[in-house]
Amino acid sequence: MVIKYKKIKNFTGKELQNLFLSVNWDSGNYPGKLKKAIKNSHRVYSAWDLDEDNGQKKLVGLINSLSDGVMTAYFHYLLVMPEYQNMGIGKELVSLMLAEYKDFARLIVIAYDSEVEFYKKCGFELGEDKSPMFVTYLKT
Template sequence: MRISYTTDIETITQEGLQDLFLSVKWESGHFPSELLKAMRGSHFVVTAWDGDKLIGLINALSDGVLTAYFHYMLINPGYQGKGIGKEMMALMLDKYQGYETKVLVAYPNVVEFYGKLGFKTAAGTTPMFISDLI
């Protein structure tokens, strides 16, 4: 298995996004055309590939100067635990080196992973959102 990484969003397809998002049981996988638009509207996207199969993705939304918000980060379960997420995040953090704030929302089962990459919880804050998918 040789994993490749790219920031070229033109290689992303609706089908690839749908397969990836549904592999981790995320409801947004049922909206592949919207996901593709979201990736194209992102400030920066890193993808991981096994041949022509999309197996991982992380995207950033940013003001372009001070803050980057890492919205999606997911890896097909068959490829988890192989350093792919770590590599994608390293590419993302390199892109946003020097920014004052890098933010993400982490589910409890991945807090330890993000902690190893340097992220910390912020005392006194609570992540909040409105979603029609929940």
Template sequence: MSIVLSDSKELDSVQVIELYKKNNWSSADKPNELLNALKNSHGLISAWDKDKLVGLANAISDGFLVVYYPHLLILPDYQGKGIGRMIMDKLQEKYKHFHQQILVADGNSVEFYAKCGFEQAGKCTPMWIYKGAEHD
């Protein structure tokens, strides 16, 4: 398996929606909004096995001080093969000089992000207004 990373915002919409559905993300139910959100992200990295989209992550940023990583998804059959780490390394390379890199980790992803250098944000409590159902 030879994975190639891309920073192009031109993605196959069918493959993007399939990636989100296979990971049970509710944003797949809003395909137009999801695709527009990804295209308008400050940073977007996708992972490819030949012409198959196997993962992606995006970044939202003010462009100078703060970057937030809202999405990182890998097709289930490709998880555990280092692809997520490759994508995060690429994003962190782009934003390494930023004052603050932020994300919200839940469940099993906490351990993964700790391996990428993230740590719990002091006594901060993540808060949101959320319209999905997968994070009860």
């Protein structure tokens, strides 16, 4: 297995759907919207499993950012297919994004409670006296 990282925004709806549904994210049910959302992101890094034997490639991870381009970047999506988790792919995707925005004053992620420890290992800290708030029709 060879994992390659790419800084691209062009994905098929099927690639995104397969990745998002692999981690049970409801967004995967909206591949057309996902494709547009990713294309409109400020930055996107993706992880690909390149099968050199048969020339196949598979999208196995992705991180994106929304940003004002100067001061603040919000990392919205970070996901890695379950069979590729615990291999350092998520950590590498976060590292690529942190390097991209190293001079920004504020980098933000809203983490599921089960993922807080992962993000702490990547250098994030819990905000004091802050709570994420949402208006959404998505389940996850």
